[in-house]
Amino acid sequence: MPTLTGQTIAEAQGAVRALLDRTLAGSGLTSNxxxxxxxxxARRVDDLAGFLAGQRQLGLGPAGAAELVDGLRKRGLLCEDAITPAGTELFAQVDARVNATTARLYDAMDADDLATAQRVLTDVIARAAELSRAGS
Structure with missing residues (x-):
């Protein structure tokens, strides 16, 4: 029986997502x-909604991603697929809170363990993509 399972990864993702949601409370932003x-x-994406729809961890299909991006546009946080000055300001404020929470989350963990976890999870992502392309 493997010591690292999909269940462990899913529970970790859920716990971190819940922490993110709690950190974002009152900011006016959802985690998505x-x-x-x-x-x-961080980068220019020609089709932000399409990119977000392809990020399965967000749980958005094409319609949900388009609605999310449209909502951010209507609030003046995005123009086309680029962040506006108002979006940049809000993001910077919220990102500082998220970074502080992230630092507290990882602070008590061993740096070597974190490096190992990063390598293992990167390998899991790559291997899962390979298996998906192979039709397994």
Whole structure:
């Protein structure tokens, strides 16, 4: 029996997502909106809604992703698929809170263990993608 299972990964993802939701409370952003602004802030994506729909961990299909992006546009946080100055300001404020929470989450963990976890999870992602492409 493997010591690392899909159940463990799913529970960890759920716990971190719940922590993110708690950190975002009162900010005016949902976790998916925060992710969308993070993507728009970090890089130019020609089709932000399409990119977000392809991120399975967000649980958005094409219609949900389009609705999310449209909502951010209507609030003046995105223009086309680029972050606006208002979006940049809100994102910076919220991101500082998220970074502080993230630091507290990982602070008590051994740096070598975190590096190992990062390598293992990166390998899990790559291997899952390989198996998906192979039709397994």
């Amino acid at each position: 909106e925060y992710v969308a602004l993070r993507v728009a802030d």
